[in-house]
Amino acid sequence: MAVRDNKDRSRFELDVGSEVAFANYRLSPTAVIITHTETPRALRGRGIGSELVKGALDLIRRDGRKVIAGCGFVVDYLDRHPEDADLVA
Template identity: 80%
Template structure:
C-alpha cells in the first residue's frame, strides 16, 4: 500500500489506491488539524482504504505534534474504534 502524503497545497491528505485517489480534506488551526471530509473512489469502497488513509493522516498529525479534530463522521467513528489515538484527539 502506498504511503499517505500531506498535500499542503490542496489542504488534504492523499493515498494512491488501485488507480484512484483517496483523500481527506482538512483545515489547520495553530494547534490542531480539523479533518472535514474523507473520500474514497466509489469503485474502491469497502476495502479499508479510507481507514488506511485516516490512520496515515493521524500518524502524520501526531508526528507534527498537533491534535486532530474529527469534522466528519468517518473520522469520528475511526477514533472511537482506535483508542490508541486518544492522545491526539482534540
Template identity: 70%
Template sequence: MNQIDTTITVRDNKPRNRFELDTQGSLAFASYRRAADKVIITHTETPAALRGRGIASRLVKGALELIRAEGLKVVAGCGFVADYLDAHPEFADLKG
C-alpha cells in the same frame, strides 16, 4: 486486485489542504483545515469503485500518524474520522 497494498503511504498535500492516498490507480483523500495546533479533518473521499476495502481507514490512519509526527491534535469534522477515533484508542491522545 482486491487487497490493499500495505506499502502505500499517505502524504500531506499542504497546498490543497488534504491528505492523499494513491491506490489502484485512484486517489482517496481527506480534506482538512488547520487552526492553531489542531488539524480539523472535514471530509474523507474514497472512489466509489474502491469503497468497502479499508482504504479510507488506511488513509485516516496515515493522516493521524502524520498529525502525531507534527505534534498536533486532530478534530474529527466528519463522521468517518470520528468513528475511526472511537474504534482506535491508540489515537486517543490526538483528540483536540
C-alpha cells in the same frame, strides 16, 4: 501505500492504483480539523478509508499537532481506535 500531505490542496492523499482517496482539512494553531474524507466508489469496502485516516493521524502525530474530527468517518475511526485518543483535541 503511503499517505502524503498535499499542503497545496489542504488534504491528505492515498494513491491506490489510478485512484486517490483523500481527507480534506483545515488548520488551527494547534490542531488539524479533518472536514471530509472521500474514497472512490470502486475502492469502498476494502479498508482504504481507514488506511487513509491512520496515515493522516500518523502525520499529524509526527508534526506534534492534535486532530479535530469534523467528519463522521473520522469520528467513527477514532471511536474504534482508542490508541489514537491522545491526538484528539
